[in-house]
Amino acid sequence: MRRFHVHLGVPDLAASIRFYSDLFCSPPSVEKPDYAKWMLDDPRVNFAISKRASRIGLNHLGLQAESAEELAAIRAQFAAADPEDVFDDPNVSCCYSRGNKHWTKDPQGIAWEAFHTLGSVPVYDEEPLETRACGDSATQCCGPADEAQEAAPRTKACCA
Numbered sequence: 001m002r003r004f005h006v007h008l009g010v011p012d013l014a015a016s017i018r019f020y021s022d023l024f025c026s027p028p029s030v031e032k033p034d035y036a037k038w039m040l041d042d043p044r045v046n047f048a049i050s051k052r053a054s055r056i057g058l059n060h061l062g063l064q065a066e067s068a069e070e071l072a073a074i075r076a077q078f079a080a081a082d083p084e085d086v087f088d089d090p091n092v093s094c095c096y097s098r099g100n101k102h103w104t105k106d107p108q109g110i111a112w113e114a115f116h117t118l119g120s121v122p123v124y125d126e127e128p129l130e131t132r133a134c135g136d137s138a139t140q141c142c143g144p145a146d147e148a149q150e151a152a153p154r155t156k157a158c159c160a
Contacts, residue, residue: 001044001066002063002064002065002066002070002074003039003044003045003046003063003064003066004043004044004045004046004061004062004063004064005045005046005047005048005060005061005062005063005064005113005115006045006046006047006048006058006061006062007048007049007050007053007058007059007060007061007062007095007113008048008049008050008053008057008058008059009049009050009051009052009053009054009055009056009057009058009059010049010050010051010053010056011051011056013033013034013035013036013049013050013051016036016049017031017036017049020036020038020047020049024038024040024047026038026040030096032096034050034051034052035048035049035050035051035052035095035096036048036049036050037049037095046062046064048095050095058110059111060110060111060112060113061110061111061112061113062112062113062114062115063112063113063114063115064115064116064117065114065115065116066116067116068100068116070116071100071102071114071115071116074102074114075088075102075114078102078103078104078112078114081104081106082104082105085104085105086102086103086104087102087103087104088101088102089101089102089103091118093121096120096121096122097117097118097119097120097121098117098118098119098120098121099115099116099117099118099119100115100116100118101113101114101115101116102114102115
């Protein structure tokens with residue numbers, strides 16, 4: 001069964017963790033110095049916040065698949081919605097997880113992620129925090145390139 005995914009960029013992680021823990025009546029299932037995630041069953045949602053987003057507020061929306069077959073079906077839906085703007089991101093480390101992903105954008109420019117998590121990893125992305133160059137014009141944290149970065153090549157969708 002698919003799970004809806006929301007990722008917000010926040011300026012104050014500790015205050016946001018307190019707020020959402022009270023709102024959801026539950027502490028995060030994953031908490032890191034720059035990231036927190038709640039895997040809620042009611043409503044069935046993967047809700048994540050981070051200080052690494054390129055902007056405050058909505059970073060992206062998505063659908064989390066529980067199998068490779070579900071992920072393939074979601075990718076087909078992305079392609080049906082906009083066949084010109086589907087970005088495949090296989091075997092990527094992002095948000096302390098490794099998995100396969102696909103990205104698209106809706107007509108308003110909101111990024112949509114489809115993903116199947118294969119396991120956890122000890123770092124937010126492919127590189128440790130100390131060495132990553134988030135904000136580099138060729139990369140974008142947790143989502144496809146921003147409008148301002150459209151001219152740059154999309155080497156990968158998540159935190160490089």
